[in-house]
Amino acid sequence: MKRNQIVLIVIVAALGLMVWSGYHNYKRRKAQQNAPQAVLVPDDASTQSVAQDVDQDEGLPNLRGKKAPAFTLKNTDGKRVSLADYKGKAVLINFWATWCAPCKIEMPWFIELQKQYESQGFTVLGISEDDVKDHPEVAKFKEKIGVNYPILLGDDAVGKAYGGLEFLPTSYYVGRDGKIVEETAGLASKDVIEAHIKKALAAGGQ
Amino acid sequence: MANNVSVAVSVFLAVLLPLFGLAQQESQEKMPWQTDVPHKAESVQFIAPAQVTVAARKPALIEMQFHIADGLHINSHAPHDKSLIPTQIAVADGDGLSTRAIDFPPGVDTTLPFAPKEKLSVYTGELVLTAHITAAPGNHLWQGILRYQACDLNQCMPPRKLPITVDVIAK
Numbered sequence: 001m002k003r004n005q006i007v008l009i010v011i012v013a014a015l016g017l018m019v020w021s022g023y024h025n026y027k028r029r030k031a032q033q034n035a036p037q038a039v040l041v042p043d044d045a046s047t048q049s050v051a052q053d054v055d056q057d058e059g060l061p062n063l064r065g066k067k068a069p070a071f072t073l074k075n076t077d078g079k080r081v082s083l084a085d086y087k088g089k090a091v092l093i094n095f096w097a098t099w100c101a102p103c104k105i106e107m108p109w110f111i112e113l114q115k116q117y118e119s120q121g122f123t124v125l126g127i128s129e130d131d132v133k134d135h136p137e138v139a140k141f142k143e144k145i146g147v148n149y150p151i152l153l154g155d156d157a158v159g160k161a162y163g164g165l166e167f168l169p170t171s172y173y174v175g176r177d178g179k180i181v182e183e184t185a186g187l188a189s190k191d192v193i194e195a196h197i198k199k200a201l202a203a204g205g206q
Numbered sequence: 207m208a209n210n211v212s213v214a215v216s217v218f219l220a221v222l223l224p225l226f227g228l229a230q231q232e233s234q235e236k237m238p239w240q241t242d243v244p245h246k247a248e249s250v251q252f253i254a255p256a257q258v259t260v261a262a263r264k265p266a267l268i269e270m271q272f273h274i275a276d277g278l279h280i281n282s283h284a285p286h287d288k289s290l291i292p293t294q295i296a297v298a299d300g301d302g303l304s305t306r307a308i309d310f311p312p313g314v315d316t317t318l319p320f321a322p323k324e325k326l327s328v329y330t331g332e333l334v335l336t337a338h339i340t341a342a343p344g345n346h347l348w349q350g351i352l353r354y355q356a357c358d359l360n361q362c363m364p365p366r367k368l369p370i371t372v373d374v375i376a377k
Contacts, residue, residue, distance in 0.1 A: 097362075097364075098289045099289055099290050099291045099355060099362070099365075100357075100362040101287075101290070101318065101321060101324070101326070101357065101362070102318075102320060102357070102360055102361055102362060103362070105320045105321060129364065137289065141289075165364070166363065166364075167361040167362065167363060168361065168362050168363075168364070169361065185361060186360040186361035187320055187360040187361065
């Protein structure tokens, strides 16, 4: 009798494990179906591949917790600006381009959030991925919409340092200690952006 | 004896059935022995033709078929916003082969959820571009590069170049 009970328990446990693993598998396949459908393959054979440790769901390198790669770039006035100039501040590094419609949607939100959180030690740094020949258009666009934060002109090195930039917009939220607390690819809602800014402000302490 | 058999069957079920469920999961992930880089689908693919036969020294057409990946769009040849990157073809004519023009279809006007007031002129799905050529007798290689820039609903990919090669036999 006791042995029959043991057998019954084992059978029930086995069936329970099977149901759990099947459900988990279904959820995982559902998540994969909802992920972005296609990723571009670089057409230039000399282009380096994306950094290892890629977040397969978002196509982003996983830089969370790591020190934000340093860079020095020119702004639209020709002045050199470094990430190190903002040491001790929370920074939103936003990669964008004038040919990227979703990028231009979120920039007015960045303008508002820059005003709102600047006094708490926050700034946005916009890095344009436009071709060199289109840099004058970058400056015009900046003036047209009234961007109140630095717009820097990106180069290949900074793109590679931040994972190759498979998608735009791509944003990195850097805490006061210089470490990346969050990274996003694609258009995000203003609420999500603000939540990430607060997270960056809270990270790294005083 | 019967009890031993039932215990054996129970153990069999307890061990192998969950493994079956887990194995279904793992079959969708890269196995440890798979060393090749996972294939990434290109957002635009050149489908056909690989080869055309045309009358020599007479105007002829190459109808190039492309497929734009599901969920993506590329700007048409004439986007409404000048800051957007149009779809273009650069042609490298060789000896005995000349391209007079490339026909692009009109784009389809669409709007995106985050900008309902802004119309975009785009291509999606299947795309046919037509090259007007003239070829001297013999075998030639028609070569072009399609430049395009693709987006989905929330993000954009950098501009890309797709090489196109068509074998042209002129008789």
